[in-house]
Amino acid sequence: MSEQIHKRPNAIGSLIIVGAMLALTRTVHVWQEGSILAWALLGLAAGCTAALLLGWTRLVKGSLRKNRVRIALLALVGAGALTLNGCESTWKVLAVPPHFVSHQLCSAVFVAGLEPVGYYREAIQPKFGAASNFIRYELDRQRREVRVSFMGVVKSRSIYEGPLGCRVTHAAEPVPERTAMVPSSVPATPVETIAPQSAALADALQHAFADPQTAPHRYTKAVVVVHRGRIIGERYASGVTSATPLQGWSMTKSVTNALLGILVRKGKLDMNAPAPIAEWSSLGDSRHRITSDQLLRMVSGIGCGDSLHTAGWHTLFDPDTQMEYDIPDQASFAAKAGLRAKPGDQWQYTNCNYVLLSRIIRDAIGGDPVRVRTFFENEIFKPLGIETATFEFDSAGTPLGTAQLWASARDWARFGLLYLRDGVTSSGQRLLPEGWVDYSAQLTAQSSDLGYGAGFWTQRGNSSGGRARIAAGMPADSFMAVGSQGQYTIVIPSEDLVIVRLGWSYTPDDDIIATERLTREVIAAVHTSKELQN
Template sequence: MKSSRHRRRAWWLVVLGALIGTAAISAFVFRPDRALRVGTAVVSEALCGGVFVSKLDPQQVFAEDVEPNRGLQLLRRHLHYAIDRDTQTVSTTWLGHFRSVAHFQASYGCTLGDSVSPPRSAIAPLDSLPEPPLEAGTAALQAALAHAFEEPTKPPYRHVRAIVIMRDGKIIAERYALGVDPDTPLLGFSASKSMMNALVGILVREGRLDIHARAPVKAWDHADDPRSVITPDQLMRMTSGLDLTEGDSGFDPVSRMLFIEPDMAGFAERAKLKAKPGTQWEYTSGDTLIVSAIVRDLVGGHASDVLRFARHELFEPLGMHHTIMEFDQAGTPIGSTRIFASARDWARFGQLYLDDGVAGGRRILPQGWVAYSTRQTLDSDYAAGFWINAGGNDNAQWRVRHGMPADTFYASGLNGQRVVVVPSHHLVIARLGSTIDPPNFDMRGLARLVSEVIATEKPTPPMAQ
């Protein structure tokens, strides 16, 4: 035991010395200490959301959401996490250092930070109205769901947690994993960007925002600032040209923004231009965080204002009673990656876009907003918060060849969170899980699900006499 402790201590000293030396040599460009902080923050945030928001078993969350994460493979052995149910916090360290803490607050979800101030004003949780009973669906739909939930014989596993299928505005089939039910809020990761699209659309409908005018960002409000010409449209389409590279190394600026910076949008707004706005497409959550701050400021400036606005204008009209937005320490909604909703709520959200922005006879999104939101951006398969099959992009054409109609568009998030809308078949499919299989998170399985569900529309041929 003694020699083991000595070896561990010696190994730690070597690692620490390497980190300090590397950080000193490369200054602010390459910071291993930041990457380690990102790693512990990823764990704290995942466990906090999984345990306190989704109310899943912590061992399941760690096994399915944390352990398979490629970016944590080298750190996993020496990670230590502690869940305190009394204070509703999760803290994680690596070799006893690089501590990250996530705090849960009712209605606001989890926030990263050593000390998190309480919200400016308390917001009562949404009324949890009783959900209708489960809809198993026809035998053909049950078979399609069984295929989607089926696990391969070896990793990577699908870990599908919920699928809800709606046709003509009604749930026709659904299935849930053990421990998940119709009330369970599940993290959408980047599918959250599509919900931010809706909040922006509402502000446009109300005349409070012009997406083609200069973005109302104070940090850029100078005539000689080249970023001052960036528009909300360019931010939503990820053509801002800002130097906000997104990766999973822990060294990229978006990782720092999401897991270390207390004011995420403020960090993103300080980025320099690396391309002329509107000329290049590059996927980055940084653009969406800036949009999130614009929404925050236009509705009152505080997390509580955003939550009231989202509930009154979007969640309640759609019957989304199991949806939770999370915020950073600056009160900005983390609209890039941190919105939880039950699978039924995600499907209801997709139905809003299938119905051209109208719910219950009330126009939620402005006329033409869905068409705008699903129009191709440059030569990518991205639009303005949604991925699309329209256009000649190779990825889009692959999906069409594998059974997803050309008019399909969808919200998409890390690890296989998908809300698929197929207008030509009056179809919405919400699929949530922890499919850690980059880069496409079981897109082939999703395409099969869509094609099999569409196939159930076909009438059974008459039996031979």
């Protein structure tokens, strides 16, 4: 059984969008090359030609013979404009929306069990604005897949592979479907929600869920507060429970940090040695001396895209975004990137760093997704009591350690507790090497403006960003896993607190202002509420 959700796209509108994409693609490329004015005009001409071509045909419908010469000339000019722009780069831009939609809907429905129409309306449609009118998607529950068409031209298909999550399929590079390779997972059973244990804490969570009547919306879906190792309050939006996996986005990078720490503890990785990347193994390669530590701290110097600023149409042109949604072997793509700066000199937040770290993890474990998934279960999920986590993989079998881990708010809190306890589980088992947590929360000197550590954002080290967050109420010893659109797992050792907030917010800077308020108010509730002092 399949569910067809969106209407068939309008042809003229589709061509207008295509034309705009052509113009923007050419303009972005020329901006990078230098001679922007002349080439931008050519790109604009390409876009206008593509848009006008079908529009003109529509206008003269019924009298094509009379206008066939003019239409032929328009077609010729349009073809030339396409050549100037470059089919490959244009196609990469156009491929991002359908791949994004098919993957996200597949994960939301089959991994998280969310209702598709509401998820599309809140978590996907606002990202594309008017262009969302040209997206048509079909949800096939029997085949466990999502098929998407963008403008009736570019198509995508994502499949659900059980514990391996969802994956975009690529017809040009077929990979056997892996569902049968891994035993089916058993969905976690929701347990009773623990109400806030003081009035002040209830008010804090109420404020966290407050949403304006008009855009930009915050769409808070879950908040969990853990104090002294126990939940003292949690709240969930309609359709979300204590067992609903939600996407962590770049909080996944913090879990990648933990997996690296486990490899270090086992003696399988040296963070300060040259990163074991085959494409860089030649001593004459300028990237040969890049270390795993430099990749983790985002100071590798490799010239990929910008994964920090992901709002707006311009992200479609970013190599990082195209890698995440249109490349079957993401690490191979990242390994081809040259240097834009000397390793260790500059901080640049790019997902290419963590894609490469993810392949390092895969190779150290054994190289295939089944072994990698088993390692994750045995080495981190089971010891922490995590039951809902789904770590997704690309078609090359590399875990998507940049942004594609889904887990419930309670499980994200369990992960935060590992770092609150200095890498030791509640049963006393050490998962991370001694000193690894402080290493992770230590400020990377080159990010002194924003405050990035090693897979975590940090208030330690006197960065300008850290100082601003401290002034807004975050303790100076705190650090946090942060994901796009307001995903937070905040670790506060001085208060013995872990605070998790999940949702899909469109407010500025990943909803940081509301999250700072939540942190302030939770700490105040803990300090002033007699119910929380025991």
